[in-house]
């Protein structure tokens with residue numbers, strides 16, 4: 001683990017992963033710890049400083065089972081199709097691992113001790129401005145929550161597959177039609193020690209300078 005604040009932040013930014021296989025299904029996540037993390041997540045930027053984000057914590061076994069059922073109703077076919085596509089394309093081991101781990105989560109979702117659903121109190125508009133303001137006001141907080149949880153030994157995974165049955169989930173959870181579910185985060189303490197940083201393209205490959213596709217000059 002790192003020493004300086006910058007090293008610590010870099011450590012958590014590079015090793016906060018979407019945790020699926022390593023969720024400890026046997027250990028409860030204390031609500032007070034989650035609330036502490038939500039307090040931290042609430043510091044993330046929000047358009048107009050309007051606090052229109054809410055969080056729903058679900059540990060009731062029957063509700064988790066019902067949400068897991070909605071998740072797999074669409075998710076199983078979706079992931080199986082992904083598996084077939086990856087096989088037909090040859091040897092993409094990273095993609096194959098992601099689908100395999102996603103399938104594992106799907107099979108065990110009902111056993112995950114806590115589900116967290118971030119919620120926004122309104123519905124997204126359609127223009128780019130409306131969409132950017134809407135999602136940009138809620139997703140930074142969800143990522144902050146994942147970071148804060150991870151710093152406390154708790155893993156989570158950003159998932160959206162249950163939203164193919166958004167209305168059924170809303171009815172199950174008693175949500176009014178005026179609000180939006182942003183994601184479903186299966187949440188549990190993680191097993192094992194740390195996580196390896198995910199492999200990603202280098203900044204130089206994905207960053208342009210002053211004009212579209214102009215490369216960033218090398219430092220002199």
Ligand SMILES: Cc1cc2nc3c(=O)[nH]c(=O)nc-3n(C[C@H](O)[C@H](O)[C@H](O)COP(=O)(O)O)c2cc1C
Nearest residue numbers: 016017018019098101102105157158159160161198
């Ligand atoms: C908007 C969004 C939706 C996602 N939906 C799902 C999902 O429904 N199920 C799932 O297993 N993973 C889901 N993921 C997780 C991605 O597959 C994950 O980010 C990817 O595997 C990279 O993993 P890493 O962050 O650990 O490197 C989602 C991620 C994002 C950002």
